[in-house]
Amino acid sequence: xxxxxxxxxxxxxxxxxxxxxxxxxxxxxxxxxxxxxxxxxxxxxxxxxxxxxxxxxxxxxxxxxxxxxxxxxxxxxxxxxxxxxxxxxxxxxxxxxxxxxxxxxxxxxxxxxxxxxxxxxxxxxxxxxxxxxxxxxxxxxxxxxxxxxxxxxxxxxxxxxxxxxxxxxxxxxxxxxxxxxxxxxxxxxxxxxxxxxxxxxxxxxxxxxxxxxxxxxxxxxxxxxxxxxxxxxxxxxxxxxxxxxxxxxxxxxxxxxxxxxxxxxxxxxxxxx
Ligand code: PEP
Numbered sequence: 001x002x003x004x005x006x007x008x009x010x011x012x013x014x015x016x017x018x019x020x021x022x023x024x025x026x027x028x029x030x031x032x033x034x035x036x037x038x039x040x041x042x043x044x045x046x047x048x049x050x051x052x053x054x055x056x057x058x059x060x061x062x063x064x065x066x067x068x069x070x071x072x073x074x075x076x077x078x079x080x081x082x083x084x085x086x087x088x089x090x091x092x093x094x095x096x097x098x099x100x101x102x103x104x105x106x107x108x109x110x111x112x113x114x115x116x117x118x119x120x121x122x123x124x125x126x127x128x129x130x131x132x133x134x135x136x137x138x139x140x141x142x143x144x145x146x147x148x149x150x151x152x153x154x155x156x157x158x159x160x161x162x163x164x165x166x167x168x169x170x171x172x173x174x175x176x177x178x179x180x181x182x183x184x185x186x187x188x189x190x191x192x193x194x195x196x197x198x199x200x201x202x203x204x205x206x207x208x209x210x211x212x213x214x215x216x217x218x219x220x221x222x223x224x225x226x227x228x229x230x231x232x233x234x235x236x237x238x239x240x241x242x243x244x245x246x247x248x249x250x251x252x253x254x255x256x257x258x259x260x261x262x263x264x265x266x267x268x269x270x271x272x273x
Contacts, residue, residue, distance in 0.1 A: 026256025130171035190231025242271035
């Protein structure tokens with residue numbers, strides 16, 4: 001039992017529900033097309049009020065080193081992927097050891113664009129991602145771990161969605177330490193499409209994921225772990241989504257490249273204050 005986990009257990013015992021600090025991330029994906037645009041994007045991140053919300057941003061691999069020490073408000077530069085082998089003969093890969101050397105403490109894994117939605121081949125699956133998560137934790141880093149269902153499963157209803165979430169979570173239930181893992185629930189059909197899950201649908205899925213974690217990890221873990229929503233989140237829909245009790249933040253793609261990103265951070269900060 002890690003000291004953080006022990007503390008969460010004790011707090012849970014004495015005070016009941018623990019408030020979860022909101023967390024918002026910006027996924028820049030394979031953007032921008034020129035380093036000359038990075039300072040502008042970093043300014044959007046530095047404009048965020050982080051007094052009541054954790055903020056992170058995910059630059060493309062080529063831009064991570066440049067961005068690694070540029071924030072002024074504690075926002076964490078968070079690479080979009082890592083390997084599970086460390087440094088060595090792994091062409092095209094990025095190692096957590098290299099990230100730590102840059103002063104980074106967090107990495108994102110499991111984005112649907114790396115689970116096959118990218119269209120080339122599945123670069124990650126549930127088992128390789130669990131291996132990566134263990135490697136990240138053993139290296140003393142924290143992780144944003146993405147899960148989510150494709151449209152074909154959503155069309156079958158909530159039960160089918162949660163069955164798929166159980167499949168994706170099964171290899172990592174035992175690794176779900178709220179002090180080192182944030183879950184980003186991102187329905188694949190909502191990513192980059194402009195179609196956002198309704199607040200009610202998103203809440204129902206987040207609650208279902210939390211219930212799965214309570215059943216297969218522990219009630220304390222489920223209560224403390226933060227679950228972000230991702231999928232066409234923006235300044236306009238963030239207030240209603242933020243009002244949902246099991247939505248603890250956002251993973252934002254397109255809108256993280258715009259000045260409105262700070263409004264998303266403000267919306268969830270206000271809703272959870
Ligand atoms: C994402 O890339 O994780 C994402 C949610 O993208 P968008 O906000 O553009 O849908």
